[in-house]
Amino acid sequence: MPHSSSHSVSNLTFSWPDGDPVFDALSATFPSGTTGLIGSNGAGKSTLLRLLAGELTPQRGSISIPGALGHLRQDVTLDPTLPVDSALAIDSVREALHRIESGTSTEDDFAIVGSSWDAEERALALLDKLGLGAIVGSLDDLDRAVGTLSGGEAMLLALTAELLAEPDVLLLDEPTNNLDQVARERLYTAIDGYAGVLIVCTHDLELLERVESIAEVRAERNGVSRLRMFGGNYQHYRSVIDTEQDAARATVRDAKNDVRKQERELIETRTKVDRRVRYGKKMEERKRVPPILAGRRKRAAQESAGKLQGTQRDRVDDARSSLEAAEDLLRDDREIRVDLPATKVHPGQVVLTHEEATVVGPERIALIGPNGSGKTTLLRALDAAGAAVPWKYLPQRLDVFDEARTVAENVADVAPHATAEQIRGQLARFLFRGSDADAIVGTLSGGERLRAALARILLAEPAPKLLMLDEPTNNLDITSRQHLIDALETFQGALIIASHDRPFLDAIGPTRTIELDAPVEEFGGRPATPRESM
Structure with missing residues (x-):
């Protein structure tokens, strides 16, 4: 052993x-x-x-x-x-x-x-x-x-x-x-x-x-x-990181305040030096100081002013370096922040009617069951049958793109009435900022691919009021998984999600659970009668 x-x-x-x-x-x-x-x-x-x-x-x-x-x-x-x-x-x-x-x-x-x-x-x-x-x-x-x-x-x-x-x-x-x-x-x-x-x-x-x-x-x-x-374990790790990040944010705030203070004092120093120079020049003109003595005084004043400004500039540089070091301690764990009012479904509104599942209002349905019980088969059947509202189906492989085109072009394909500026503005909220929106889809990582898929289906015209997702957290890192949760929190329509990931399902707050437990044939099979719980 x-x-x-x-x-x-x-x-x-x-x-x-x-x-x-x-x-x-x-x-x-x-x-x-x-x-x-x-x-x-x-x-x-x-x-x-x-x-x-x-x-x-x-x-x-x-x-x-x-x-x-x-x-x-x-x-x-x-x-x-x-x-x-x-x-x-x-x-x-x-x-x-x-x-x-x-x-x-x-x-x-x-x-x-x-x-x-x-x-x-x-x-x-x-x-x-x-x-x-x-x-x-x-x-x-x-x-x-x-x-x-x-x-x-x-x-x-x-x-x-x-x-x-x-x-x-x-x-x-x-x-x-x-x-x-x-x-x-x-x-x-x-x-x-x-x-x-x-x-x-x-x-x-x-x-x-x-x-x-x-x-x-x-x-x-x-x-x-x-x-x-x-x-x-992971909970302990998160508590350590959260404590460190709270301290880092406080350090960044203090460092920013110090930078502003030092920059303000540099301006005040420059103003003070300029005032001295003007005053010295005026006194020399009044007293008619000999040129040699006037030159010495001028050089001395310039050296003094230079040292004063140099010291203050050093303080500004030090403050900026401290700020940069403090910002390095901050994690760039950005969050998706989108507003999707067009996806709203009203209570009582019939979204989908099918022999295996009926969806009314903004329900969040968790589709669970062992491998081979028919979750993917059911989702495909629902997708093929269609819904009473605009809908989108996101398969496990996320194969919803033209792989050779950019993220922005893929979104533009499904939102023909949106301007390029509007598309880029929305993509920025899905964390595709600036040149990131011009990345070829085929080069994206797993997490980036998920965000691009979400952007493509959620920004489509007309906006989907029903989403069907098949094991969406497979192969996602923890940050990308949180990005998915963030995006679904803003979605106001109905959801049907097949997943084995219990913490993820808990995070999205299902209103109903459908459990499948019988195997289905590989082709043409139908899942067993589902068991439901609220």
């Missing part, structure tokens, strides 16, 4: 081949237990995991691993023809065990088995613990081909393989993506029982509340990312 230790990096420096820096002299120690790795999309979380796993080589620095290392990548894909035991990496052990049992073994077989005499039983127990017992519930099932597992099932099977290997350090990259709530709970339990160094890169707030420490990757203004460790 994994033993208690730590995983550390020292003076780690890494840049991409094109010269873009990622880390510079980064040092950190990951303690035994579970560490949540967080940060904005593009900050370098997955790059750090790949460095820790040895998939990337740093230009400088060292990585200390206390023993065996396992790495579960974000997008797990399995060959459908692969036997289950091969996917679990226990096929060679099983073959050796079978030869030993049949009396045809060699000494090599005992070396292959080692201490893994119970490999099959452990595999079945762990598969059952992770909810895959219905798929692989017997020794014979270990010989079956993986087949067409769902994305969530493939993730759980791959996690089983990593846990069976009992690594001392385990790296997980977004393990709860594509998992329904039941599967997430099983994964949480499996992670809770892990005894080694576990580093999990995730935006899942429920999972982050269960970790023992937080490692935050944050990009600085110079493009280099730094890593900062926090003891405790």
Whole structure:
């Protein structure tokens, strides 16, 4: 079993081949237990995991691993023809065990088995613990081909393989993506029982509340990312950051006041110096001071005035430097601020009538259920049937754009009566300011893509009064997730949202919950009669 230790990096420096820096002299120690790795999309979380796993080589620095290392990548894909035991990496052990049992073994077989005499039983127990017992519930099932597992099932099977290997350090990259709530709970339990160094890169707030420490990757203004460790779970991390930001805002206010004060005193100093010069010149003219003496006095006055102004200018520069340093402590966690009165739906107004769902007024409906229960099928059916009001459907893949055109052009396509200035003004409220609005959609990060999709559907003409969203928080960092919540808070129409993200659903305040619990056929199937709760 994994033993208690730590995983550390020292003076780690890494840049991409094109010269873009990622880390510079980064040092950190990951303690035994579970560490949540967080940060904005593009900050370098997955790059750090790949460095820790040895998939990337740093230009400088060292990585200390206390023993065996396992790495579960974000997008797990399995060959459908692969036997289950091969996917679990226990096929060679099983073959050796079978030869030993049949009396045809060699000494090599005992070396292959080692201490893994119970490999099959452990595999079945762990598969059952992770909810895959219905798929692989017997020794014979270990010989079956993986087949067409769902994305969530493939993730759980791959996690089983990593846990069976009992690594001392385990790296997980977004393990709860594509998992329904039941599967997430099983994964949480499996992670809770892990005894080694576990580093999990995730935006899942429920999972982050269960970790023992937080490692935050944050990009600085110079493009280099730094890593900062926090003891405790995500709630503790937020309390530390919020306290620091309150202090930073107070420091910025004081620094701004000092800059204004020093600039005002500089003006007063210049006025005072000018007054002295005029006075001195007038006295010289009255007394008719000899030219040599007048020149000396003038030079002395100029030197004195120069020193006075120089000292005051230095104070202004110091105050501005202090302000800049204080502003560097502020996080640029901007919020979406839009006003969408045209999306308003009145109470009692019929929005959608369908055999599977009826929506009246500005309802907020949470569509929940396990993977395969038909949430996406239902949303697609509602989208195809249409609504009694303007509506928009946002699929999981956010494929609602012309990828080769800019953000502004994509919005202009759906708002033909808006001027370019109006479009850019609205895009600024979705945090696409200035040249950001001219970015090609195909180059956007996950969070930027979400904001662009929201802008495109919410600024459309006519304004949508019904939104249907399918797992909108998948692959979003925590900041982008908050941007989505901010935008939906301003939406005054009806919402139907399919999601496994319970904290997100709680944040948007559903007025009704529809739960689906029966699988549907891949093509042409219908979800089971939904259960509703208010």
